[in-house]
Amino acid sequence: MGGAPALSSTIHFALPDGLFVRIQAVAGHTFRVRAGYSPDFPEPPLVRYGFISESGGGAACEAEQLGHRVLLKTRQAMLDVDKLDGTLVLSRADGTLLTSSAAPPRCGTADGYEVGLRMTEEEKFYGLGDTVKDRTQLRGLRCDIRQLNDASRVPVPFLMSSRGWAILVNTTRPHTIDIGCSISDRLSFGGQESEYDYYLIAGEGCDTLLDRFTNLTGRPAVLPIWAYGLTFISNQYATARDVIEDGLNFRREGIPCDMIGLEPGWMGTMRDYSTGKTWHPERFAVPSWDPKGPRTFMGALQRMGFKLSLWLCCNYDAAFEEDRHIVATTGTRPEVGIRPETAMETEASSPPPGAEEIWYGHLEKFVEQGVSAFKLEGYAYENYPDKQWANGMSAEETHHLYHLLLCRQMHRGYSGQTGRRAMIYSMKGYTGVQKYAATWTGYQYVNLIELLNQNMSGNVNALTDMEVHAPAGIHFGFLQTLSQVNSWAYWQHPSLLDPGLLQMFRAYAKLRYRMIPYLYSAAHAAARTGMPVMRAMRLMFPDDPRSDGLLEQYMLGDALLVGLTENVYLPAGVWIDYWTGERHTGPQELACRVPSHAGGPLFIRAGAIIPVWPEMSHLGQGSPELIGLQVYPQGSNEYTLYEDDGITYDYLEHKVAVTKIGFRSEGSRLAIRIEPRCGQYAGMPEKRMYELSIHADAEPSELLLNGAPLALHPDDAGDSRMTDSWQFDRASSLIRLTVQEDPGKQHPVRIEVGYDSDDIGRPMAKRTAGLPPSPKASSTNKLIRQVIAQVDEGLDRELTLHLVAERLHVNSSHLSRLFKREMGIPFSAYVLDKKMERAKQMLLAEHKIGDVADSLGFTDSSHFIRVFRKYWGMTPGKLKAPGPAR
Incomplete structure (x- = not known):
């Protein structure tokens, strides 16, 4: 017979053998289970010193007596406890079984304690800090939870199940966790203590469990x-x-x-x-x-x-x-x-x-x-x-x-x-x-699995040293949550590297610093939810059966896929090769040809919005007024940009500026919406400008800003920071424009892009309508001959019509019209033709890709490769590769 449910977050009872048990609903999804031979239950160190905080004294919970069983029910979970032997059953509020005791717990013996929980045949487990270094899926292992130099510096006795529950063992003593090693369908843990103490967390996916775990043990810090x-x-x-x-x-x-x-x-x-x-x-x-x-x-x-x-x-x-x-x-x-x-x-x-x-x-x-x-x-x-x-x-x-x-x-x-x-x-x-x-992680270089396991255990600010003497080491070292070069007893300054590695190191360092607002926003998200910046593929793609075996790649934030070998698995969706601009559709395994200037594969998930900063020598100089937005339209998406003073703990008092940026791409229309910044922090720029680079797959037919048509700038290689026009770079398929936040922060910025429906989905090289005619070989106009001379002398740097017009003391708009009339193509297209012809000649003469990019004034090799591929229909590497003459 059952009694009427009573409101109680905690139950106490004694087992027939004299063992005292205390079970408490510490949150709507989390139960704490303790047992020992003293009824007082003094708090163990992690709770005593506040490293586990139950904050509040219990969740709203009903305790229903059912004979020798008691059922604790919250809005999100249920725990059914047998008062005769201490066994229990954990379920979601809807009755879905998560786990149950495999046998009555053993406690107070000469061998200490042992608790066992059932596992289903298909169940998988993740976590335990850096205890395991060769896999992220831990079923089948027996692990000693003990700090040891190099072997395990940051063990965390936290495990997440693929069925949507997790366990945290509440002890500071060394102990053992067995995940189906001794008994295939049993997760057990035990130690030498005469009592046991652990938390059971109910959830859905690993993202939810990480959120609830870090809410219990402390949110990750946002570092300076x-x-x-x-x-x-x-x-x-x-x-x-x-x-x-x-x-x-x-x-x-x-x-x-x-x-x-x-x-x-x-x-x-x-x-x-x-x-x-x-x-x-x-x-x-x-x-x-x-x-x-x-x-x-x-x-x-x-x-x-x-x-x-x-x-x-x-x-x-x-x-x-x-x-x-x-x-x-x-x-x-x-x-x-x-x-x-x-x-x-x-x-x-x-x-x-x-x-x-x-x-x-x-x-x-x-x-x-x-x-x-x-x-x-x-x-x-x-x-x-x-x-x-x-x-x-x-x-x-x-x-x-x-x-x-x-x-x-x-x-x-x-x-x-x-x-x-x-x-x-x-x-x-x-x-x-x-x-x-x-x-x-110590003096070891490629510790990817160790880092991923730490990140799946709440420790999101983990790093490993960079190996600067290998391209793959530079690639991995810069594409982590934190980045560090450690000389220790050696001489590892990048200025001492050979010229090729030095150039690569510099390019990666600049790439990282450009991505700081993306990384910093991901750090803010981690501090709110526990979802790390550096993510195992399982965290992002839990339904992909390949995810557990992908141990040489990971996601950096929501949008970037980093590979450490040339064989990369792309999950479902469209992925853009950062180095070449090529698009690939997953799921598929891809053998990448990494360009010589790069150290490994890097892909952007289509649908991404990536904020970037201008180039700088160091951080801590305050948020810039101008933020770049790299937009890769695909379906619809929303991104949240977080900004604060970067120095103080004011962010914990909600002194943060939050900007919502979203887009929707349907048919021949793309709509982008940038909400006004919400919130305030010390040193926040009064004005905000956004420099958008929209990676289009068709040439736009029109662009509207806040409902009004915006003119196409006559020189599409000119200054992209003009707020009264937009540009389209045919070579890289980029729409560029600069917009300003509403000064009153009342209204969003709305950008609408229209395309010719016949061009959607067709490669740029195959679109003939609207292409400029072939350029003329020369011109008899004296001014245009001077312009051509300027181009021939200036191919080693970025050339704009505005700059050339200033040198020749003429009006840029007049020069633009005159050049197109005389030469048959716009000035920017002429410059591109010259640079691409020069690039092809240099590559066929066996010049290095990085040297060609530098000699033609490109900001980095990646930009050069993307432009070259758009222009010639192949990457520079393929042109240099041996094969039939083209």
Whole structure:
């Protein structure tokens, strides 16, 4: 018989063997399950110290008694618990079964505890941080959750199921998770503790589960905007002069970079773990009587636009300081969430030697001098196996807690001192680290699977070092959430690379900096939902059966597919090769021919809207007034651009500007809508201009701006930033125009493009209607002969009719009409013909593609390849390849 449902988010009961059980609905989709032989249930460290936050004391929940069972029901999930043996069944609110106990849980024995849950035959699992390095689908594995240098720096005991549920084990001790290895249809976890504590999360797909997991353990931090630029780590024995030279070489070579880091050699004592760190007296001689200001090497770096990062070593007792901070801020000592036999007596507690000083306190002087970031080596557990910490915990109990405490104290100290966002790199992490620090995978270069698994475990700000001596390494290193070159004991500055790699490095660095608003908006989305910037294919294409095996490619945000080998799988949809402009329709496996100037495949998903910034040497200079929008029309789509001050934590107070940009492409019409910016932040530009580049598949017949016709500019190679006209570049099929946001921020910008319906879907090279006639060989007009001479002399740079007209002191509109009448084609088409003929001659003469692009004034090799392919119907690489003469 059942009783009437009662409102209760928590149930308590005791099993026949004396085991106490407490189950709580901590959210409408999440249940916490605990069991032990004490009815008090002291909070374990992750909850005690706030790395898991249940925020609120429970969800609206009904508890219905059904004999020896009790049913907890929320709006989104149900948990059916058997009070005789502790088994349970998790379902969605509609009754859909998610998982159930495989056997009664074992607890309190000499072997510790073990909990087992059923798995269906087709079920798959993802997560566990960087515990696994050879796959992203984890079924069939048995994993030890234990921090170990290189082997597993950031384990996270979180698993997502393809059936729409997830589990988080709530312990800081090492433990084991078995995902169908020992018993094929059972997920089990266990450890040496005498109690167990875990969370069950109900959801739909992995995106929903990540959202709910990071809501429980902390949203990923949005780092200072300059952190998404390039970081360079100097040689560990570098001097102040070497560091300044590193910075100068970035600026001399035209390579954007934002942060320079120092390895442990900066310290007076190599790898100094104490709170008495000082600058090395010879390598970094900073006079004690004048340690800060513009005359120091830090002042010189700041003038060049660089931030400075320091490597830190630490074995400080972070537990004592954390308890002291809690007492200072709340007025009460936190509950000790460990077993009574190891708990410290709060009245008798005293700090261990060296703990009286706040750890961050000795770093304030370096921040005052100009240090902006820190990299944490942290605590080596193997050196202190018998240590008991100030809060009474053993080394084993603190194993996964220490780095969380240290990262938070660094985060709290820096932000409290400066009012700015902290930039902390940590070599180690655990559940909740994403809120306080970025993590570094160590001195290994291609750690794609490790990064993807971390990203599928909530840790979205993870990075691996760049291998600068290989094209594939440069490709992968720049196309991550964060980007870092690490010299360590070597000399890895890009200025020391051979000319080809240097040119490639520079091009990729400029590409990354152009994409900063795209990456930064994705970081904001991650902070709201837990969906990472760098995404395993499974996260984006869960219904594609190939997704689990795609371990050498990933999505960077919503729109970019990055491949690390030349064999790439394109999921369903249309994909545009970034390097060549070629379009491919998925699903298909594609053998790419990567151009010589690139390090790997890069595809754009048709339907994308990608915001870009103008070229710059470093970030942190405020949002530009002009934002570029690369639009790839396909069906309909909407994109959200996030902007803030890039420095402070005001974004947490919703001081963010949000811009909605969308389009709809139907038949022969394309409609684009740019909403006014919504929100405000310090330093926000008063005006906003958008420079649109619309990648069309047909030549437009008309363009309307806010309902009014806009004129086609007579010189389609001229200045695209004119707001009273638009341009069409036939060679690259680009519509270009610049529009301005409504000054009153009341009305959207509306752009409508009309095409001739007969041209839709036909290759540009096959459209004959409206094509200009063949150019004349020459002209008898003296002025036009002067123009032709200017073109012949200026093919190595970008030529516009406006510029030539200025040199010849004539009106550009008059010159445009005269040139077309005399030569039979527009000026821009004539210049393109000349450049493409020259390009073909140089390629057949075995010149490198990059050299040809440079010699003809193209901004980068990718643009040149796209224009060449549109003009000649083949890529430069195919022209250079051996084969029949053309």
